[in-house]
Amino acid sequence: MNLHAVAAIYRFEMARTFRTIWQSIVSPVISTALYFVVFGAAIGSRIDQVEGVSYGAFIVPGLIMLSVLVQSVNNAAFGIYFPKFIGTIYELLSAPASFLEITAGYVLAAATKSLAIGLIILATAFLFVDLTILHPVWMLGFLVLTCLSFSLFGFIIGIWAQNFEQLQLVPLLVVTPLVFLGGAFYSISMLPPVWQTITLFNPVVYLVSGFRWSFFGMADVALGWSLAAILGFTLACVALIGWIFRSGWRIRT
Amino acid sequence: MSDIVVVRDLEKTYEGGVTALRRVSLDIRQGEILALLGPNGAGKTTLISCICGISQPTSGTITVGGHDTIADYRAARALIGLVPQEINLEPFETVMNTVRFSRGLFGKGSDDGLIERVLRQLSLWDKRDAKVMALSGGMKRRVLIAKALSHEPRVLFLDEPTAGVDVELRRDMWDTVARLKGEGVTIILTTHYIEEAEAMADRIGVIAKGDIQLVEDKETLMRRLGQKQMTIELHDTLSEVPAGLERYDLALGEDGHSLIYSYDTQGARTGITKLLSDLAAEGIVLRDIQTRQSSLEDIFVGLVREDAP
Known part of the structure; x- marks a missing residue:
């Protein structure tokens, strides 16, 4: 096991984060604050409580998920795409390092950054709404797992992408819609029955539902399904990355 | 001397169907400097990429220090330092951190003392806190070398290290290579420049059309270079070399219009004066004389020419 390699990649990537600390943190915090103003204060004041929780508080888990998912995918995708782009790959x-070690370095760094952003947004939320977290350990567990699994997914996107447009394509066209349609801003029970069924094919529903449960003790789908979905997604990403490195797809000529 | 890198029947065909290497076999001796000469597209970089793990060979085997580069890639790659042809560097990071990164990536614990020595040797110590993008092209090339040396490799690949660098830096580079050889590092460098191969290498390999055309000691090659030919154009044609000139081992040129004399410029006597007076004694009238030295370049061009066999 070449742990020095994992540490070297992790440190190098974290240095990139700290070089751009303001872009890294300020923009997600500002955009989340805007969501609170628009959805929480302006629109939320006209919406009744959702299953006993004020609307402003109800959207907090979804907002954190939205940022964490997009950040994880973007960070990890850029992390591995950039060396491909500038040739340092x-x-x-x-290097005498296995695919697991290289992936671990990039994915852990990307996940650390998005975890930090998620926690900062959570802290920001306390400024806007009254919030209690029923299951803080579960909350943190869901957050960490989500950061890791979507960083793995982003890593795959970064290897797949052959230009900057493709790098932006998946976060923009896939991740954001899935989060918006995944119950970030509403409870699935508010939807017409047909859409309730269709929504169950959206993997983000399970993440948001489990994450929201850890805050308020209520969920759209059973907790077990949420955990199974996120673990299944993580394993699928690891398997795909393993195949990529063995076959050399898009990285080794 | 034992062989530190052994390449056997290496073939590489890219996905598009281009065959870059055809059954290449090459033994690189421990501690030597081997220069690989070849035109663009000859397969130099592909050969290095296969040895270093950047390209996957289509078939054949490679061992480095006795370790197979696929089955035992960790041990094999840990021995290798690679300085690529392109200046591929993270532009926003400092010199120091970029070099530290390389050492860690290759599985070595941090050792800032060693990195300081490497940077000083390459005249980069003053620039250690500068961002890579602020450096000149020559400095960036030194950073690439520093990265490759940061993990104390036993074999160093330099892919066209002096392409596009000024004369002073080229001299520096040669000195660096000589010092590394003194430390026991085996060095393989690719180059277009014949003079570079002459100045540095112990052995010279010529690669063209995806195959190694020859690998020889530089001294042997240089001896071949020492040969010079004098072509004596005659006023009247000869049907055969006159008997009185037999000891000069002359060859009769086409149509009998010329005599060709081969001699060694390194020899104590070239024999030219005597030959000319003997020609006059034979009553042969000369029209012109040309001399020509076969250079490494001639050998090289002959080997790599498209229509060469």
Whole structure:
């Protein structure tokens, strides 16, 4: 096990985060604050409580998920795409490091950054709404798992992407819609029955539902399904990355 | 001397169907400097990429220090330092951190003392806190070398290290290579420049059309270079070399219009004066004389020419 390699990649990527600390943190915090003003204060004041929780508080888990998912995918995708783009990937490919070690370095760094952003947004939320967290350990567990699994997914996007447009494509066209339609801003029970069924094919529903349960003790789907969905997604990503490195797809000529 | 890198029947065909290497076999001796000469597209970079793990060979085997580069890639790659042809560097990071990263990536614990030595040797110590993008092209190339040396490799690949660098830096680079050889590092460098191969290498390999055309000691090659030919154009044609000139081992040129004399410029006597007076004694009238040295370049061009066999 080449742990030095994991640490070297992690440190190098975290240095990139700290170089751009303001872009990294300020923009998600500002955009989340805007969501609170628009959805929480302006629109939320006209919406009744959702299953006993004020609307402003109800959207907090969904807002955190929205940022964490997009950030994880973007961070990890950029982390591995950039060496491909500037050519420094030669060093990764010629290093005595396995795919697990290289992936771990990039994914842990991306997940750390999005976890930090998620926690900062949570802290910001306390400024706007009254919030209690019923199951803080579960909350943190869901957050960490989500950061990791979507960083893995982003890592795959970064390897797949052959230009900057493609790098933006998946977060923009896939992740954001899935989160918006995944119950970030509403409870699934508010939807017409047909849409309730269709929504169950959206993996983000399970994440948001489980995460919201850890705050308020209420969920759209059973907790077990949420956990199974996120673990299944993580394993699928690891398997795919393993195949990518063995076959050399898009990285090794 | 034992062989530190052994390449056997290496073939590489890219996905598009281009065959870059055809059954290449090459033994690189421990501690030597091997220069690989070849035109663009000859397969130099592909060969290095296969040895270093950047390209997957289609078939064949490679061992480095006795370790197979696929089955035992960790042990094999830990021995190798690679300086790529392109200047591929993270632009926003400092020199120091970029070099530290390489050492960690290759599985070595941090050792800032060693990195300081490497940076000083490459005249980069003053620039250690500068961002890579603020450096000149030559400095960036040194950073690439520092990265490759940061994990104390036993084999160093330099892919066209002096392409596009000024004369002073090229001299520095040669000195660096000589010092590394003194430390026991095996060095393989690719180059277009014949003079570079002459100045640095112990052995010279010529690669063209995806195969190694020859690998020889530089001294042997240089001896071949020492040969010079004098073509004596005659006023009248000869049907055969006159008997009185037999000891000069002359060859009769086309149509009998010229005599060709081969001699060694390194020899104590070239024999030219005597030959000319003997020609006059034979009553042969000369029209012109040309001399020509076969250079490494001639050998090289002959080997890599498209229509060469």
